[in-house]
Amino acid sequence: TAAADGAALGEGCRTVPLSGHVGFDSLPDQLVNKSVNHGFCFNILCVGETGLGKSTLMDTLFNTKFEGDPASHSQPGVQLKSNTYDLQESNVNLKLTIVSTVGFGDQINKEDSYKPIVEFIDAQFEAYLQEELKIKRVLHNYHDTRIHACLYFIAPTGHSLKSLDLVTMKKLDSKVNIIPIIAKSDAISKSELTKFKIKITSELVSNGVQIYQFPTDDESVAEINGTMNAHLPFAVIGSTEELKIGNKMMKARQYPWGTVQVENETHCDFVKLREMLIRVNMEDLREQTHTRHYELYRRCKLEEMGFKDTDPDSKPFSLQETYEAKRNEFLGELQKKEEAMRQMFVQRVKEKEAELKEAEKELHEKFDRLKKLHQDEKKKLEDKKKSLDDEVNAFKQRKTAAELLQSQAQQAGGSQTLKRDKERKK
Amino acid sequence: MSELVPEPRQKPAVPMKPMGINANLLGYIGIDTIIEQMRKKTMKTGFDFNIMVVGQSGLGKSTLVNTLFKSQVSRKSSGWNREEKIPKTVEIKAIGHVIEEGGVKMKLTVIDTPGFGDQINNENCWEPIEKYINEQYEKFLKEEVNIARKKRIPDTRVHCCLYFISPTGHSLRPLDLEFMKHLSKVVNIIPVIAKADTMTLEEKTEFKQRVRKELEVNGIEFYPQKEFDEDLEDKTENDKIRESMPFAVVGSDKEYQVNGKRVLGRKTPWGIIEVENLTHCEFALLRDFVIRTHLQDLKEVTHNIHYETYRAKRLNDNGGLPPMTVETEENHESNL
Numbered sequence: 009t010a011a012a013d014g015a016a017l018g019e020g021c022r023t024v025p026l027s028g029h030v031g032f033d034s035l036p037d038q039l040v041n042k043s044v045n046h047g048f049c050f051n052i053l054c055v056g057e058t059g060l061g062k063s064t065l066m067d068t069l070f071n072t073k074f075e076g077d078p079a080s081h082s083q084p085g086v087q088l089k090s091n092t093y094d095l096q097e098s099n100v101n102l103k104l105t106i107v108s109t110v111g112f113g114d115q116i117n118k119e120d121s122y123k124p125i126v127e128f129i130d131a132q133f134e135a136y137l138q139e140e141l142k143i144k145r146v147l148h149n150y151h152d153t154r155i156h157a158c159l160y161f162i163a164p165t166g167h168s169l170k171s172l173d174l175v176t177m178k179k180l181d182s183k184v185n186i187i188p189i190i191a192k193s194d195a196i197s198k199s200e201l202t203k204f205k206i207k208i209t210s211e212l213v214s215n216g217v218q219i220y221q222f223p224t225d226d227e228s229v230a231e232i233n234g235t236m237n238a239h240l241p242f243a244v245i246g247s248t249e250e251l252k253i254g255n256k257m258m259k260a261r262q263y264p265w266g267t268v269q270v271e272n273e274t275h276c277d278f279v280k281l282r283e284m285l286i287r288v289n290m291e292d293l294r295e296q297t298h299t300r301h302y303e304l305y306r307r308c309k310l311e312e313m314g315f316k317d318t319d320p321d322s323k324p325f326s327l328q329e330t331y332e333a334k335r336n337e338f339l340g341e342l343q344k345k346e347e348a349m350r351q352m353f354v355q356r357v358k359e360k361e362a363e364l365k366e367a368e369k370e371l372h373e374k375f376d377r378l379k380k381l382h383q384d385e386k387k388k389l390e391d392k393k394k395s396l397d398d399e400v401n402a403f404k405q406r407k408t409a410a411e412l413l414q415s416q417a418q419q420a421g422g423s424q425t426l427k428r429d430k431e432r433k434k
Numbered sequence: 435m436s437e438l439v440p441e442p443r444q445k446p447a448v449p450m451k452p453m454g455i456n457a458n459l460l461g462y463i464g465i466d467t468i469i470e471q472m473r474k475k476t477m478k479t480g481f482d483f484n485i486m487v488v489g490q491s492g493l494g495k496s497t498l499v500n501t502l503f504k505s506q507v508s509r510k511s512s513g514w515n516r517e518e519k520i521p522k523t524v525e526i527k528a529i530g531h532v533i534e535e536g537g538v539k540m541k542l543t544v545i546d547t548p549g550f551g552d553q554i555n556n557e558n559c560w561e562p563i564e565k566y567i568n569e570q571y572e573k574f575l576k577e578e579v580n581i582a583r584k585k586r587i588p589d590t591r592v593h594c595c596l597y598f599i600s601p602t603g604h605s606l607r608p609l610d611l612e613f614m615k616h617l618s619k620v621v622n623i624i625p626v627i628a629k630a631d632t633m634t635l636e637e638k639t640e641f642k643q644r645v646r647k648e649l650e651v652n653g654i655e656f657y658p659q660k661e662f663d664e665d666l667e668d669k670t671e672n673d674k675i676r677e678s679m680p681f682a683v684v685g686s687d688k689e690y691q692v693n694g695k696r697v698l699g700r701k702t703p704w705g706i707i708e709v710e711n712l713t714h715c716e717f718a719l720l721r722d723f724v725i726r727t728h729l730q731d732l733k734e735v736t737h738n739i740h741y742e743t744y745r746a747k748r749l750n751d752n753g754g755l756p757p758m759t760v761e762t763e764e765n766h767e768s769n770l
Binding site for chain 1: 467473474478502506530536540583585698731
């Protein structure tokens with residue numbers, strides 16, 4: 009009822025009837041015109057392994073050949089590539105940013121594969137938060153780079169989700185609107201596809217992954233959104249090639265056994281994806297990003313830094329300046345720690361030096377002692393040698409003297425002396 | 435390692451087929467449907483609009499607001515007694531109603547300022563008004579700065595202030611100039627010449643010219659302010675409006691039969707003044723201007739400019755540091 013609605017909008021205000029045409033029913037038009045003049049922006053993130061047709065799908069969705077070369081499989085890590093384009097349709101100007109993962113799923117160790125993606129999404133939230141916290145800010149002219157929709161490309165194995173998929177989606181589901189799609193679905197037969205979809209959905213549910221639900225609270229779109237929710241994940245095929253089918257040119261892929269038409273709803277869910285992503289829920293995706301995912305990020309970030317909500321009496325403060333102050337405080341603490349560590353290091357070095365000096369001194373002493381010992385020994389030996397030499401000399405002298413005596417005796421006495429000497433010698 | 439570089443280069447994409455409006459035409463993406471999506475969303479959430487009326491008593495403020503919104507939305511209709519004494523100081527009375535038209539719901543709050551300019555000594559009588567306006571900015575700022583924020587912050591900020599000029603036919607009064615000088619910096623002021631049925635066409639034109647001149651000389655920028663014109667289109671449109679302001683209006687909530695039609699008017703012995711007849715007065719111009727073309731712009735200028743100015747000043751003044759409240763220890767620690 010009007011009264012109840014009035015209560016919701018006006019919190020206790022009466023609804024009064026109008027006695028004539030006032031003209032504020034043009035308000036939505038006024039608002040829309042302003043938005044049109046301002047332009048819109050929409051940012052899509054495509055996450056998926058190399059070769060799943062991310063770029064082709066984007067080209068197909070937006071009827072445009074976006075630039076870029078196909079990625080190789082030899083990337084050392086996961087990177088994100090972002091490009092912004094200006095599209096125009098009727099009087100609507102759209103600034104479209106497409107971000108794609110490069111090298112996702114190519115590494116041998118994929119434990120950290122999700123990290124660059126999460127960091128990227130957070131970085132966009134952070135940039136917006138920083139702008140919002142500024143004192144002099146220009147929010148209404150800010151180029152919003154926050155990701156509004158994340159298309160998660162599932163490989164058409166026909167079996168189940170890969171563990172990389174589950175881990176990545178679980179990390180992303182509280183940060184971005186995830187729309188899972190089955191890529192290159194012309195590789196799966198219809199019956200396999202139904203089973204595959206059921207398996208995927210049940211795996212997502214049992215792992216608690218929150219994917220984006222098309223909103224069903226507005227009567228005008230509740231029905232179509234409700235039906236579409238049941239068709240998730242969408243099985244898509246992308247193609248920018250056009251082939252003549254019947255008497256019309258259509259986007260299709262030609263195989264020897266037949267032609268797959270991209271926009272044929274019995275062939276794939278491409279039309280459903282386009283309908284949901286662009287024609288029905290683009291605005292809701294933007295709104296959810298801002299009111300749910302961004303608010304959650306902001307709240308967590310601020311709480312993490314120690315902010316708490318003030319009571320109604322205290323005055324507001326500049327979050328940014330307090331944030332800066334806190335950061336400086338933190339840096340100051342780090343510096344102090346660094347200083348303390350440096351001091352300790354210097355101390356230790358000194359101690360070690362002293363120890364080494366001690367040891368050196370000891371060694372010197374030992375060396376001196378040994379040297380002295382050696383010298384003493386040497387002297388002793390020299391003395392001994394000398395005394396031995398003296399003995400030898402003395403002996404030599406006696407020997408010479410004895411020989412001299414002998415020769416003298418021989419000259420004087422003849423054999424008598426010799427005999428006597430011999431006897432004497434005996 | 436990740437490359438966190440979202441380059442906002444504007445690379446014009448090469449469309450493969452010319453973009454058409456017709457959905458059957460190959461190449462239609464459907465981007466323009468965002469207009470419908472946006473319109474639906476805004477209709478669902480509804481709008482709010484806060485209008486303040488300032489002027490001496492007896493100038494027909496309440497009647498004019500009722501005429502503008504074709505319903506009994508002013509203070510006069512909500513239990514106000516005509517015999518009520520004029521208050522000794524300026525009071526601020528805000529009354530909210532919900533009105534609906536063409537599926538669009540609007541919460542309209544009319545803020546009346548009884549007692550303004552009615553005392554013998556009217557010095558600083560604009561202060562309570564300025565205080566009220568700043569209080570609304572403060573309320574909004576507090577909500578915005580919260581960690582856990584409401585999905586939709588209730589907007590009580592004054593989007594538009596109608597200032598009623600007495601139809602003396604001579605010039606603006608010192609009080610008028612003082613008020614507008616102070617308040618034009620914090621809120622969108624739209625001056626109107628009240629009870630314009632007391633002036634002839636020539637008197638009206640001359641008076642308007644004199645008023646415009648005086649406002650210019652005193653450096654008073656009324657809405658739409660020249661400095662906020664976004665582009666040439668805006669400027670031309672707004673120049674035309676500025677040239678015909680202040681609008682000379684007549685208000686009435688009574689209907690009379692004129693030429694077989696029921697019209698809002700004032701009956702006098704010398705004829706019926708038709709409120710919505712452009713040859714009689716400029717009420718229709720005011721209504722179209724405020725409601726049918728510039729209502730959203732009034733809100734946006736309030737939000738993007740006046741509120742931002744208040745916020746910047748407020749955060750600068752506070753030195754960016756959390757307040758040191760002596761009340762409770764909890765409070766003291768909570769923000770560091």
